[in-house]
Amino acid sequence: MKKLSYPFLSKILKTNIKELKKIIGQKEINGIKYRYPNHNEKKNILIRVLKKINLDTQIINAKYRKKIWFDGWNENKKKFIKTKDKKYLIPMYYAARKEKVFRLDGKFIISDKNFEIKIIKILRKWYAKKYMVKAENIYEFGCGTGHNLVDLNKILSDKNFYGLDFVKSSVDIINSFKQNVGPNFQGVLFNIEKPKVKFKIKKNSVVLTSGALEQLGGKINNFVNYLIKQKPKLVLHVEPAPDFYNLNTVEDELGITFHKKRGYTSNLISILNDREKKKKINIINSFKSPFGSLMMEGYNIIIWKINKKKKK
Ligand SMILES: C[S@@+](CC[C@H](N)C(=O)[O-])C[C@H]1O[C@@H](n2cnc3c(N)ncnc32)[C@H](O)[C@@H]1O
Incomplete structure (x- = not known):
């Protein structure tokens, strides 16, 4: 098995090693081991992915999906409130990655079943320390x-954390954190597709979306406009997007095919580019998902700010 190294991590996070070493400790990166599949394993992975694409029937943003989200988070809510054990905040879809095959720097790798959970923690710490400290x-x-927020609270405990979602079971979990995690949490019911303009984002705030805009089937235009009006200090997206697949590899071709078949949001980058062209925002960092799951790359980083320069 290979070990994750600082030079490799700095390449995939587009961050220099010196800066990275200040943020991520040796212990954290030592915990990640992986290997590349051999010829026969790779053939089997490709067959498995193709079969999954053919058999998959999920339609992103279909009406029936809201109940699925409600029920899923309700299960987590019951277990978390009963036990106060934070392991019940880990979404089941991570825990269910039994295949142990993931993507790293665009290539399939074999690791242990917790690879994605461990490397997300590294990614989260990196963006928290680099982009959220002053908010x-x-x-x-x-x-x-709310597992992202609970982990961010460990890194940045002096912040107020607002968790917003369109299902009540999620909002209830966040509000339960006031008793179980800290008084600095608040849950709010909010539909990204129809943003409540009355809901104000406070001064000196960072907005995060992580695998959330992907769920809107492209209906994100109003939300981007809402954010621009609210003028947060920074917006950080961790989202899949077809724009980042380079299509010269079988991994990327399969990723984009799966993305399109399910109907995940595909227009985030074009909307942000349009707003940048109109001088409303500045995209300050954007790069391809450093890692991914068997089926796709869901962790592209896109960071933008309001353009404060007045148009001439
Ligand atoms: C893939 S999960 C990601 C959850 C979390 N951000 C994470 O990183 O684990 C997608 C989330 O988006 C929420 N969601 C889907 N459509 C939404 C909408 N129209 N408005 C607000 N939240 C929505 C779901 O309830 C779910 O919590």
Whole structure:
């Protein structure tokens, strides 16, 4: 098995090693081991992915999906409130990655079943320390169980955390954190597709979306306009997007095919590019998902700010 190294991590996070070493400890990267599949394993992975694409029937943003989200997070809510054990905040879809096959720097790798959970922690610490330290408030839209916020609170405990979602079971989990995690949490019911303009984002805030805009089937235009009006200090997306697949590899071709078949949001980058062209925002960092799951790359990083320069 290979070990994750600082030079490799700095390449996939587009961050220099010196800066990275200040943020991520040796112990954290030592915990990640992986190997590349051999010829026969790779053939079997490709067959498995193709079969999954052919058999998959999920339609993103279909009406029936809201109940699925509600029921899923309700299961987490019951277990978490009963036991107070934070392991019940880990969404089941991570825990269910039994195949142990993931993507790293665009290539299939074999690791242990917790690879994705461990490397997400590294990614989260990296963006928290690099982009969130000076903010007073963190808002996560489409926050699910709030596991990102709970982990961010460990890294940045002086912030106020707002978790927003369109299902009540998620909002209930976030509000339960006031008793179980800290008084600095608040859950809010919010539909990204129809943003409540009355809901104000406080001054000096960072907005996070992580695998949330993907769920809107492209209906994100109003939300981007809402954010621009609210003028947060920074917006950080961790989202899949077809734009980042380079299509010269079988991994990327399969990823984009799966993305399109399910109907995940495909227009985030074009909308942000349009707003940048209109001088409303500045995209300050954007790069391809450093890692991914068997089927796709869901962790592209896109970071933008309001353009404060007045148009001439
Ligand atoms: C894939 S989960 C991601 C959850 C969390 N951000 C994470 O990183 O684990 C997608 C989340 O988006 C929420 N969601 C889907 N459509 C939404 C909408 N129209 N408005 C607000 N939240 C929505 C779901 O309830 C779910 O919590």
